[in-house]
Every structure is written in structure tokens, then in C-alpha cells.
Amino acid sequence: MTQTHDDLSDLARTVAGNLRLLRTQQGLSVERLGRLAGVEPAVLAGIEAGGGVPAIDTLWRIAKVLEVPFSSLLSAGAAGRTTVLRRAETKVLASHDGRFTSRALFPFEGERQVEFYELRLAPGAEEQADAHATGTTENLTVSRGTVEIVTGDGPHTLAEGDSILFEADVPHAYRNTGDGEAVLYLVMTYAEPVIV
Incomplete structure (x- = not known):
């Protein structure tokens, strides 16, 4: 399964917008969230700028600090009644070394x-x-x-x-x-x- 640059860019934009929204809703600065999550503030700022999709462990730490389901960072809006997820269109997140991957088998839209x-x-x-x-x-x-x-x-x-x-x-x-x-x-x- 190959992800295109456009797929990753879409996911990076989604994560960027969700992170910024969730962080500001909780009144956290980039620096404060970085300290709490153990992530460099410059890395968080880069994520919020849409600079790329972070490693899966970074997203988990951010979600934990924000006290939101992991999918809240990946969600792109409300889901309809029936959703078909094509293997070729799903997003894969990887560890820093790429030896561990996680593929969501649910739509990113909406919280769950x-x-x-x-x-x-x-x-x-x-x-x-x-x-x-x-x-x-x-x-x-x-x-x-x-x-x-x-x-x-x-x-x-x-x-x-x-x-x-x-x-x-x-x-x-x-x-x-x-x-x-x-x-x-x-x-x-x-x-x-x-x-x-």
C-alpha cells in the first residue's frame, strides 16, 4: 500500500488544524503543550504549520495530554451513515524507524x-x-x-x-x-x- 504525497499532505493539514484547535480550546501555548507531552515546541509548531505527519508515538503523547481520543487529531469532519474505506486510500502512521505501523480501519471523521x-x-x-x-x-x-x-x-x-x-x-x-x-x-x- 503506497501513500501519495497528496495523501500525506492532506493528513498533515488535518492534524495541523486539529492540533491548533484542540490546543487553543484548552488554553495551552505551544511551549506548555510541548513540556507536558515531552515534545519540542519547535516540533509542535512545525506540526501546526502543516510541516508533516509526526510519528505515531508523538501523536499518542499529544492526545494523552489533551485528554482526547487519538482519532480527534486525525478527524476531518462528520461521518455519514455508511462509509467504505478503500485499502489504497487509508492513512498509515509509522514509528520513527518505520518498523511499526498503524492503519486506522475507521473513518477519521467525527469523534468516537x-x-x-x-x-x-x-x-x-x-x-x-x-x-x-x-x-x-x-x-x-x-x-x-x-x-x-x-x-x-x-x-x-x-x-x-x-x-x-x-x-x-x-x-x-x-x-x-x-x-x-x-x-x-x-x-x-x-x-x-x-x-x-
């Missing part, structure tokens, strides 16, 4: 409490994930390969067809322990917002 992803890990790849918002859970199923998922209560080895449900509001990790690419499907569920 549940998100569905395809994850791919190269042989030997490991992805460390920061804690997500309080009450977030992850339900993973291994479609191909053998992986180790490290949760708050330790490591769990999963083979093809195995699944795991865990609390993702603590740091966790995904490791490909096999010789080939590992493919996983992830359903992430955020806690219902508390209305006071």
Missing part, C-alpha cells in the same frame, strides 16, 4: 469512543506505548505471527488467532518475537466522558 486499527510489526520490532487516557482498554487479536504484549501485569505471548484484552492506561509494549511480519487487529475503547 471506539477505534479499530491494523498494526504491523517487522521481525524483531518493538513498540513502547505510553499510558493512554484513564479507563482506556485495548483488545488485540493476532492475525499473523507471534508477539509478546507487555501490559501492566507483565508479558503475554500470543500466537496467530490469540487475543488479549487489557487496561491501556498504563505503559505497555508490543514485540514481534517471530521471524516474519506480525499483523494484529486492535480495538481501542476509551472511557465514557464524565459529564458534571
Whole structure:
């Protein structure tokens, strides 16, 4: 699956606008958000200027600090009743080294409490994930390969067809322990917002 420059430019513009809006709605300066998220203010300013799509771990840290679902940074508007997502048109986010990728299997339009992803890990790849918002859970199923998922209560080895449900509001990790690419499907569920 190849993403065109236009696809990435569209995604960069969407992330830029959403980040700017969410940051200003919460009264945060670029510098303050950068400190809280552990991201250089110059990097945040570059993202807001549409200078590119940041690595997936950077987006996760920003979403956590802003206390919004990850998809809020990627959302491009309200979704209709039926949406077909063509593989060639989906956006893929990658780790800094490109050995871990995440493809959203839901439309970016609109906010949601549940998100569905395809994850791919190269042989030997490991992805460390920061804690997500309080009450977030992850339900993973291994479609191909053998992986180790490290949760708050330790490591769990999963083979093809195995699944795991865990609390993702603590740091966790995904490791490909096999010789080939590992493919996983992830359903992430955020806690219902508390209305006071």
C-alpha cells in the first residue's frame, strides 16, 4: 500500500488544524503543550504549520495530554451513515524507524469512543506505548505471527488467532518475537466522558 504525497499532505493539514484547535480550546501555548507531552515546541509548531505527519508515538503523547481520543487529531469532519474505506486510500502512521505501523480501519471523521486499527510489526520490532487516557482498554487479536504484549501485569505471548484484552492506561509494549511480519487487529475503547 503506497501513500501519495497528496495523501500525506492532506493528513498533515488535518492534524495541523486539529492540533491548533484542540490546543487553543484548552488554553495551552505551544511551549506548555510541548513540556507536558515531552515534545519540542519547535516540533509542535512545525506540526501546526502543516510541516508533516509526526510519528505515531508523538501523536499518542499529544492526545494523552489533551485528554482526547487519538482519532480527534486525525478527524476531518462528520461521518455519514455508511462509509467504505478503500485499502489504497487509508492513512498509515509509522514509528520513527518505520518498523511499526498503524492503519486506522475507521473513518477519521467525527469523534468516537471506539477505534479499530491494523498494526504491523517487522521481525524483531518493538513498540513502547505510553499510558493512554484513564479507563482506556485495548483488545488485540493476532492475525499473523507471534508477539509478546507487555501490559501492566507483565508479558503475554500470543500466537496467530490469540487475543488479549487489557487496561491501556498504563505503559505497555508490543514485540514481534517471530521471524516474519506480525499483523494484529486492535480495538481501542476509551472511557465514557464524565459529564458534571
